[in-house]
Amino acid sequence: MKPVLDIEGLRIEIGAPGGAVRAVDELSYSVGEGETLVIVGESGSGKSVGLLSAMRLLSDPPFRVTGGSVRFNGRDVLSMPLREWRRLAGEEIGMVFQDALTSLNPVFTVGWQIAERLRMQGVARGAATDRAIKLMQDVGIPDAAKRYRAFPHQFSGGMRQRIMIAIALASGPSLLVCDEPTTALDVTIQAQILELLNRHQRESGAAMIMVTHDLAVASEIADRIAVVYAGRVVEVGDMEDVLFRPLHPYTSALLAASPTEEEGRLPQAIPGTAPNLTGLGEGCAFAPRCSRASELCGRVSPPRVENGTHAALCHHALEVPA
Amino acid sequence: MNHANGDGMAPLLAARKLSKTFRIKERHGLKRFPVDIRAVEEVDLVVGRGEVLGIVGESGCGKTSLARTLLLLERASGGTIELGGRAVDPADRAQAAEYRRAVQMVFQDPYASVNPRMTVAEIVEEPLLLQRPELDRAARQRIVRERLEEVSLGEQYMGRRARGLSGGQLQRIGIARALAVDPSLLICDEPVSALDVSIQAQVLNLLADIRETRGLSMVFISHDLSVVRQVCDRVAVMYLGRIVETGPTGLVLRHPAHPYTQALVSSEPRLARKGAARERIILRGDPPGPSTKSEACVFQKRCWRSRQSCDRQPALETVEETHLAACHFPADSGR
Amino acid sequence: MARSAGAAVTSMNWLNKMRPGAGFPWLAFGFLALLLICVVFGSALAGSAATKMNLGARMVPPGTLEGGFLNILGTDSLGRSMLARLAFAARMTLLIAGSAVLFSLVVGGTLGLISGYFGGVVGAVLMRIADILQSFPAVLLAIVVLYIFGSGPLNIVMVLAVTRAPVYLRTARALTLELRTRLFTDAARSFGGSGAYILRRHITPIVVPTLLSIATVDFAVVMLAEAGLSFLGIGIQPPDVTWGLMVSQGRTYVAQAWWLAFLPGLAIMLTALSANIVSNWFREQSDGGDR
């Protein structure tokens, strides 16, 4: 399968030169056409920073890409002039962010904000308006023509996220990037939004990358999953492989910590706390919290163990591949 | 594990027709209108000794308002609260003080619920200072040390300030504080929703331990069904300020009778293999604003079963034994 | 009034972000320390030199050492040492600004805390008064009051304090309103903590540092305002002396003896600059503390 987006060894530092810390280290993942890649990991693990840097949406300073490559449909993203990349991304990539209220500009009407994307691609004003209304209908906003002139604050959280999705879909993108699109929403609304995204992806065949920290959500929509810990992808593979036959002890601990359907069965905590970014050194970042860790883990960076399309970075992987 | 009314004793805590209405002013351009937000509407609930009652519902349905009203942080607009069978008059200082010693709260946001300028010891000491004035400093320090121990924070934390601590640690401090005066009931308002899964598990385990060792009753508020499923004996489902369904956790979540509960349960994401297809009820639209006042069933607008008679708000009625639902057309119970 | 409440918060936000000069606060601290010495020992060190008239050595330009090092900054129209007078005037200048700031901080802060926490009619009335005071040009009020009650130091302090108090009132109120909704105050209330207890134990310790950082900026503002009043002739009157008055008196000599107005003006500016720099530094330090 041809990768739509391919991130390879991305390295990002945060902070003023001199006092910078590494937030993301050797981040790699890719997503192919029609595929949904879900990135999971604890808060602060670098899921958002990695993805948004790849999209060149974070400003320098404080964020700086210090290594690695990002390829979109085969073109090198990071070396492209910013203007050109923005234009390309504007046409080819749709993005949905976590907090729809702040992601929409409070002083412009939602319709205008949807239409603006089309206008950026040279669609005439009238046509853009019509398309925007159509898009609003598509994402399930009742009374779209009337609500075109409404402002973001006049919508509920779920509706705002639909508007964001309408903006993302406006250009008929080949890649959809969603950073925790449902975290701020209620389960019933979350179900609506996930359903909407799923339907769109099925229909358009676009690739999708979604960031979430909810393994259950991941299991519902992912084709493949990448698990991020301390700025690295520690495990990646097909959804079922990763969630039901994890290689990495971290993945397995995460699964054990997640509540299950069984009544009265308490989740198991992962000991310790997530690593401090400034303290990252050699060796496996998860070692201090890992039940399988050996002396080796603290010293040597873990090797990549693979089982077909399923891979992990670990000295003591759970199921050693045949 | 159901201790409710088991031995004929009065329940630990009961609320009867508890309501809380906020009056706010909405500005529309140059004009402002007073609007009534009916956050809690005629809620009846009972917590038995040693029992954990879960309250679930969507954001804004009134869970926190209910908790705050139960904690006397808000003055109820209607209804009564009973502790051990005796109605509590919040205006009576002595009664309120006694009630407050018995009922303590663990808050949702661990970062906001402790004063960033205070040391851990000061934070945990505060309820003692206010509620047990008879204790001297040494006695208080001893209790503080014990409680911190109980939430597995060592002595070395006592002098630290909140700003350097992680969310999980802070939430444990919040729990230690709530336990300081040996309450008989703990109200936990989404105690884990701000935490990462791994930390979430720590805190849930801690709460379970405490319940075990102390025989504590709890009101456990959450929007996360999977958490409720693991922690609670009974559950009450809230929608727009009302309890629409209540009963033993297993029963309610496995065989929901109210259409809203059904939708809620079916919307819950589950860790499942590909193709483990499940039937899913996707609700239309959003909940209406809490200020709308109407005679009709609160769920009518989003309900796929709604009919003529739904123009009236149904009362909570028995579906089966202790399983109640407020619906004109409840689904059959599982049994 | 949503906007005004918002404005108070907004202005705090930008205050928090405005920190040019934060890089080199030590110079500023040093200068302020020097001034403090002037305030404490000013009249002992320079008192007699500052009032010693010598009509034979009027308006000696700065930079000459004849007449001793006291005349290094020149002499004024009565032949008094400028250096001594500057040091001497520092006392009154800083005392007036300091007391006005202190007074407005204490009164405004207290009222703000109370009206923020207990609200009600009194709170609303206080806010209206603050609104009026803030939306009315302070100089006009000062003119009316000082002409009528005379321009003694105490009256000047009062006028300045009253016109500045709304700043503290609003900030303290806005912060209190916000802190009141924080969960830790709820927690304290749920343990039966009284309003007074919560104000004292939880809110004041958080509000005060912010008020102090405003106070350092305000110190500059108030000092400039006092100087302006003295300049207009309704501030401090001789034989009392402040830098503002020195500029005011010196201005009639600009053509012959520029230093008479220039030096005290420079002193005002350097002090205000130092206060601003220190305030920026202060904010930088406490930044990220509570948030």
Added chain:
Amino acid sequence: QDGGTVTIVLAEEPSFVEPCEASRSDVGKVLKQNVVETLTQIDPTDGGIAPRLATAWEQVDDLTWRFSLREGVTFHDGAAFDAEAVKHSIDRMMDTSIDCEIRTKFFGGTALEVTPVDELTVDIKTDAPSPILPTMMGTVVIVSPNTAMGEYTRSPVGTGPYTFEAWDVGNSITLSRFDGYWGDMPAVEGAKYIFRSESPVRAAMVAAGEADIAPNISVQDADPAADFSYPNSETTRLRIDTETAPLDDIRIREALNLAVDRSAIKGTILSPDVMLATQLVAPSINGHNPDIVSWGYDVEKARALIAQAKADGTPVDSEIHLIGRTGMFPNSAETMEALQAFFQDAGFNVSLRMVEVGEWLELILKPYAEDRPPILLIDQHDNNNGDAVFTVFNKYHSEGANSTLHDEELDRTIRAAEQATGDERRKLFQKAFSIIEERIIADVMLFHMVGYTRVSERLSFTPDISTNSELPLEKISFK
């Protein structure tokens, strides 16, 4: 600047341009003898009077004076100048429904009855004998009969060589030459008055060519070589409150006078051209006593006097309040500070307070507070009307509004002088000044002040003592 007009920069803008306020220096500088004229004209240098709109005058009886009016004079609005016009002007001025300063200052308590005898002759009758009525008439301005009674005008119409053109409030007043003027045609075609309160600015404006004449610039802005200094008719003193201890002890009053080194102030804080004053009127004023000698500077003697007084039980250590007035004259604050230093040097316990005019007025004007502290109050008095009568009663008589004295002999002398004429009058006033300054020592007399006027090089104009109260454009010519 166009050739024929001049720009005059004044220190303050007049509040009004009402002719009957022309005794105020700000109004007078613009209007007096430019727009409106008087019947007689006082020569400020010797107090003598000259004809202006009246050509001659004589006393008809004790109470009545008869004035013959100039022929062929017309007002700017075309009205004829005649006896009726004089009557109208005086009646209008005496009408108590407006606050004309000329009335309140010079005719308070007197009634004037004006009777036209014929077109160009008019009788003016007073209710009490008024030997100096022709001098007094030098203060009264004549306005057109079309000027309304009972209200202030904002467009004064007179007979003067200039018509009142426009008043752009806050900016300028303009006058232009009146072609129908009865006298010689002046050289200046028009004048524009502008206003700047800062003395250095006024001086700079003339230097920069923005203005032609800047009166009242302060000594430090003046260039002694180029700018004109002239006695500005103001005299400064400290009024000693003789009623309060320790000031009620004459030795203390003497010591105060001896303690001040007046010559050290002259030429430093104040202009080198100020004159040491011995009494409240200038030498040119009728009644000035040339025999009074000025105080020397003798601290030692002052200290001795204080010691003496102290030995006799005078509370010499009680705090004496030296009170100055902000902005009374250029460098007044410095002057007061210097005075305080001199007094302290002699051993007095003197505190200085600078007050604003409102508070100063409460101190200078009766009634005085019963429990007042000992006060030395700055006072500045201007008498450019030629006769001591305008000074002595008010400042020193028991009933004078500004007086703290109660001296029977003095009161009698003053009353007698007021009624006397000629030599006798002068002698009586001189006697009064002798009593005040030599026997009582009621003041710490300071200086007859000077003003500086900067005049553009293209003009020839010599300011004199009257420049403080009037600025006749007709005396200006171009070089």
Added chain:
Amino acid sequence: MNDNFLIGRSLQTLIALVAVLLIVFFLVRLTGDPAALYLPLDASLEERANFARNHGLDQPIIVQLGEFLSGLMVGDFGQSIRQARPAIDVVLDAYPTTLRLGAVTMVIAMLVAVALGGIAAYRPRSLVDRTAGVLSLFAASVPDFWIAISAITLFAVTLGWLPTSGTGGPAYWVMPVAVLLLRPLGVMIQVVRASMLDALSSAYVKTARAKGVGEHRVIYVHALRNAFLPVLTVAGDQAVAIANGAVIVETVFGWPGIGRVMIDSVQQRDFSVVQAVIIVVAITVFTINLVIDLLYAWLDPRVRP
């Protein structure tokens, strides 16, 4: 029940105005007899009584208050004693000067602040940013009258480039506006910078960039429109600051504005004028704040109907 914002605001202002007026009414009458100020020192007692009668000052103070208030009802602010004409004329003569001076200053302050603050925010730590920082620090620290005097000495007296003072053509405006500009400009640059920084780091700017919107459009359409709101909220305070500064600037530069009228009229105990000034200033401030509020509502849909 609903309360109208406009009516509420006006009512509040009215109450405030009446309160201020009453205070001022009694304050100015507390000390200082106008007769002493207006009449010559040697005026007789009859003349003093006559003066009091002419100006209604012989009436009991309550009667004076009644007359003043009933006069206000019909738009009569009383007579100026000092200028012997209606007090309101005195004020309105001076009003346009101050208004023009203030308006020009405000407009320049806003334009420069938006330009400079915007660039400073877009390129933090750049030369422009540092310059703007230093500029606003100095603007907050310099005594305005001192700068004014120094400027006159330098530019008018020594160099002769600008007129010393007074009103007239554009050259006359340079120094007064520059001096008056200092404080508001210093504050506004910082406000623009801070709010622009906020806006530029906001999620909606990220959204705009993700949509492919060009950088210019991001800054000038998406960010600026939001960043302008905080600027508006401080504009009211700055208007007051300008009014304060105008008193000094008018004094130093000899501008016949309302600040000068105020000083003179208090000094002269010209009661009616003091009162008229206060009313006019209060109405102006009210109007400015109202306009800002309406502008705010217009720019920010969140508070729009």
